[in-house]
Amino acid sequence: MRAIQITEFGGPEVLQQVELPDPVPGPGEVLIDVSRAGLNYADTHQAENSYLSSYTVPLVPGGEVVGTTADGRRVVALTPGTGGYAEKAVAPTLTTFDVPEGVDDLTALSLIVQGATAWLLLRKSAHLEAGESVVVHAAAGGVGTIAVQLAKLWGAGRVIATASSDDKRKLALDLGADVAIDSRSTDMTADLIEANGGRRVDIVLDMTGGATTDQSIVALAPFGRLAFYGMASRERPKAIELGNLLSHSTTVAGMWLPHALRVRDAAHGTLAHRAMAELFQLVLEGKVKAIPGGEYGMGEIRQAHEDLRSRRTQGKLLLDPSR
Incomplete structure (x- = not known):
């Protein structure tokens, strides 16, 4: 089968198209003829070996x-962290x-990664309540586009999107955001408060890191929550310090999708299955x-990773293994 393989860690240049034997499913696994694979920003970390899991x-x-x-079932699946960029893949x-x-x-x-992530951020990490303001950073991305829709659907009082271009900000507004601001702002704190009518914000969904995270935390109202699910800037935030959290009644929550497959849900099996059932509906x-x-x-594929790393993309990116 055709596949994309890396034999050393690095940037887009390490991605190589190769011929490999078909994978063989083991107990509790299924073999899938892949029609499309998803491309995610996390894949760029995987290629560098800089993500939460080591490879x-x-x-x-x-x-x-x-x-x-x-047996003819049409399925969408999470592979065991690897194996998706291929004509055939094995998944649990x-x-x-x-x-x-x-x-x-x-x-x-x-839905399976970005949609479930948006669902978990709003439902479990940030515990959105009706009428609260929600900031969605990278609002034109895979998670952001669905988070904007879900926040509005679930009663957010004001949805504030950030994005880096006019086209991306227009997309966020078309999806239901009340206001969209430039993510390249040098004073994100002031811009977020202004976008919320002069009031501090209740919830921030953030995958940027660095100064964006630091300035977003300062923009939170008392009992505000920042749900952190990535670090696209590859810069660690500095404002997450216990004294700061205590003095402003601030909550910072981390979210990593694999945990949703380990948390049981009485009606659906796992939290991830509950999220997928609701999202499909x-x-x-x-x-x-x-x-x-x-x-x-x-x-x-190298161009795809370059586009992801440069933040030029919006929406959901796909890989067609047939071409």
């Missing part, structure tokens, strides 16, 4: 696929979800939509 080479990157099983049955009729490949892949009801961000062939 060894050689490896096939990619953590999410949609396709067909040997626990992280494999049947795709309802009426849900296309783009939408299925938009919202899509079928026309209340949430996926935003296409572009599709790449195997020969374009």
Whole structure:
């Protein structure tokens, strides 16, 4: 089968197109003929070996696929952290979800990582209450586009989006954000408070790190919550200090998606299964939509990673392993 493999860690230059034997599923696993694989910002960390999980080479990157099983089921799945950038992939049955009729490949892949992340950030990490203000950083990205929609749907009083271009800010507004500001602001604290009508904000969803995180924390109202799920700037924030949190009644929550597969849910099996069930239903009801961000062939994978790292993308990016 065709696949993308790395044999050393680094930037986009380490991604190589190769021929590999088909993977063989073990107990509790399923083999999937991949129609599309998802491309995520986290994949750029995986290629560098700078993410929360550590990897060894050689490896096939990619953590999410949609396709067909040997018995004809159409499924979307999380692979065991690797293996997604290929014509065939193996995934645990626990992280494999049947795709309802009426849900296309783009939408299925938009939901399994980005959609579930947005759901968890708002439901479990930030505990959104009706009427609260919500800041969505990187609002034109995969998580951001769905988070804007969910926050509005679930009763946020004001949704404040940040994005780096006019086109991205317009997209966030089209999806329901009340106001969109430039993410390249040199005084994010002041801009967020101004965007909220002169009031400090209640919730911030942040995957940027560095100064953006520091200035967002300062913009929080008492009992405000910042839900942190990534560090795209690759710069560590400095304001997360216990004295600062105590003096302003601030909550900072971290969120890593794999934990949702370990937390049990009485009605759905795991928290991730509950999130996916609700998200599929919202899509079928026309209340949430996926935003296409572009599709790449195997020969374009380096360009895909360069685009991700440069923050030029918006919406959901896909890899077509057939070309």
